[in-house]
Amino acid sequence: IEILQIDCCACAPAPLQLLSHGYFAYAPITPSLAVNLQLLQLVKTLFIHITPNTTAWCKTLEVFLAGRGYHLTTKDNLCHRFGNIYHWYSVL
Numbered sequence: 001i002e003i004l005q006i007d008c009c010a011c012a013p014a015p016l017q018l019l020s021h022g023y024f025a026y027a028p029i030t031p032s033l034a035v036n037l038q039l040l041q042l043v044k045t046l047f048i049h050i051t052p053n054t055t056a057w058c059k060t061l062e063v064f065l066a067g068r069g070y071h072l073t074t075k076d077n078l079c080h081r082f083g084n085i086y087h088w089y090s091v092l
Contacts, residue, residue, distance in 0.1 A: 001065065001070050004018070004021060004023070004034070006018070013028075013029075014029070014030065014031055015027075015028055015031060018031065018034045019037075022036060022037050022038070023035060023036055023037065024037055024040055024085055024088070024089050025085075026081050026084060026085050032074060033074070033081050033082075033085070034085075035082065035085050035086075035089075037089075040085070040086060040089045043057060043086060044086075044089070044090060054079060054082060054083045054086055055079050057082070058077075058078045058079035058082050058083075059079070061078065061082075062078055
C-alpha cells in the first residue's frame, strides 16, 4: 500500500495521472482508491481459471493486509470499490 499525491487540473485529471503511474482509479473525478494494473491483471487471469468471486478475493486481501498492519480507514468497503475498479478494468 502506498499513498500517491498528485496535483489535478482540467488538463491533467486524476485518473489519467494515476494511469500513467500504473494504477487504475476507482472514480473518474476524485478517486480515493486506485489499484495497480499488474494486480488487476493477476485477478483477471485468476478469474479465467476459477469462478469469479470478488467478495472472496477482497476478504482475503483485507485479512492479508491486516496481518501486515495495514487497515483501510474509508467508509466504503474494499469489496464494493474493488468490484467497481475490476469491472471497469475488464470492460475497458
